[in-house]
Structure formats: C-alpha cells, structure tokens
Amino acid sequence: MTDTTIEDVERSLDRATDLESEDAVSVLRTARQDLADLRSDPDVDDEHRRALEKRLEQRIREIEERDAYDSGLGAAMNPDEDDAP
Numbered sequence: 001m002t003d004t005t006i007e008d009v010e011r012s013l014d015r016a017t018d019l020e021s022e023d024a025v026s027v028l029r030t031a032r033q034d035l036a037d038l039r040s041d042p043d044v045d046d047e048h049r050r051a052l053e054k055r056l057e058q059r060i061r062e063i064e065e066r067d068a069y070d071s072g073l074g075a076a077m078n079p080d081e082d083d084a085p
Helices: 006-016 021-040 046-077
Strands: none
Touching: 006 021, 006 046, 021 046
16 A cells, blocks of 8 residues: 555645646656555545546646647747748
8 A cells, every 4th residue: 555645646736836847747647656556545535536637637738738839839939030830
C-alpha cells in the first residue's frame, strides 16, 4: 500500500497550476502514477479516483497543446521573419 492519499494527488494537481510547463507536467505525471497506485486501495472511492484521473489527463493535454501552439506562434505573428510560414 502506498503512503500517498487521494488528497495528496489533489494537492499536486492544484500546485501544478502555479508551475512552469515542464515542472507542471512532471508533477502531474507523478500524481497520475500515485493515483494509479491507489487503484488497489479499498479505502479510495473509485468514482472520485476516476474523476481525478480525467482531470489530470486533461490538464497534461492542456499544457502540452498550449506549448505546441506557442512554439509556432511567434513566426505567424511576425510574417517578416525568415522562419514565418
């Protein structure tokens, strides 16, 4: 059994909102693993755990998609640049 609680995972999710992208994704992936470890814990509400898993996955995707979008935005906004599309 793990020492991590579902409340710890929720705190990690909240804390990740204040971090830079790379650090936030790292914290969220660790929280996702901690949550997976809680699957076998009979004291954890399965519905609550699944809802939290969805929130974690959604947050990771938001960060990754935002970073992917931001990486090409500069060239599109400055068409006079050599690397503009």
